[in-house]
Amino acid sequence: MSDPIRHLTEAGHLGSFFIDGGWRKPDGAERAAIINPATEEVVAEIPLGNGGDVERAVAAARRAFPGWARTRPEERAALLARIHALILERQELFAQAMTCEMGAAITSARQAQVPLAAEHIRVARDNLTNFPFIAQRGATAILKEPIGVCALITPWNWPLYQITAKVSPALAAGCTVVLKPSELSPLNALLFAEIMDEAGCPPGVFNLVQGTGPVVGEALAAHVEVDMVSMTGSTRAGVLVARAAAPTVKRVAQELGGKSPNVVLP
Structure with a gap:
């Protein structure tokens, strides 16, 4: 089946979030x-998350972190290999x-968006196999x-490309994640969550929580149990994320654009 709306509807995932290893109804x-x-037709609707959904997702990620951080790099690389194969499939x-x-x-979409997104997974997997988690500098071990x-x-x-660019290195490093994709292009994120589930x-x-930047994005940036925020979007949104993250002194990495639109005529 190549109809994403039909696929997600029949799977029962179009109206759900992926939290703590399962598909959950929104708060x-x-x-x-x-x-x-x-x-310009409305093809489907998705639920928008709120603070309660963020709390559940962050709590799940926090619980999972100690165990995932202790896994061997080979285990994490094996998961990334399964994710890569499923995206190509x-x-x-x-x-x-x-x-x-x-x-x-x-x-x-066929020649650039999907293949380049898959490459982020492959590169993270390949880098993980020989990454120096412990390095010796003189008498000091880092x-x-x-x-x-x-x-x-x-x-x-660039929805799937940006998802894999962020999720892949985070998982490879041993981090746990809460993903908030744009509410304007949510389908690929739901399909990606299906792959994460099937890959084991x-x-x-x-964890995946759909929602708007002012609600879900800012709640994630401000959350005391979130250790780092990686955000790609507009300068306006970046300012709001940085402000929300500042009181908890968490790491913030941003790629801010929102420029150079193209006008396509008949």
Whole structure:
């Protein structure tokens, strides 16, 4: 099946979040429309998360962190290899999702969006096999440890690519994650959560909460149990994330754009 709306609807995942290893109903009742840019038609609706959903997801990630951080690099690399294989197996489903939800030309989705996203997984897996977690400098041993729970906030325009660019290295390092994709292009994130589940990702290591930046994004950035925020988006949103994160002195990594639009005429 290459119809992402039908696939997610039949699986029962279109109206759910992925938290603590299972598909959970949202805490609130607010919803957002998914609009196909080519037709301007509403093709589906998704629930929008709130503070309660964030609390459950962060708590799950915090519980899972000690065990995941202790896994051997070979175990984490094996999980990444399974994720990589599943993305390649479902390339057409991901490509159709991105065409439907954010207007990517199908050739671009097939030839660039999905393959480049898969490469992030492969590179993280390959780097993990020989990464020097312990390095000797003179008489000093330097140990590199996972930072903890990471909140990952991704944009609408390269959705799967940005997800894998953030999730892959976080998991490889031994971190647990809570992903908040753009509410404008949520389908690929749901498909990615399915893959994480089928690949055997331990409960709580990967969590997905859909929602808006001012609600879910800021709640994640401000949360005392989140150790790092990685955010790609507009400068306006980046300022809000940095302000929300400042009181807890967590690490914040940002890629801020929101520039250079293209006007496509008939």
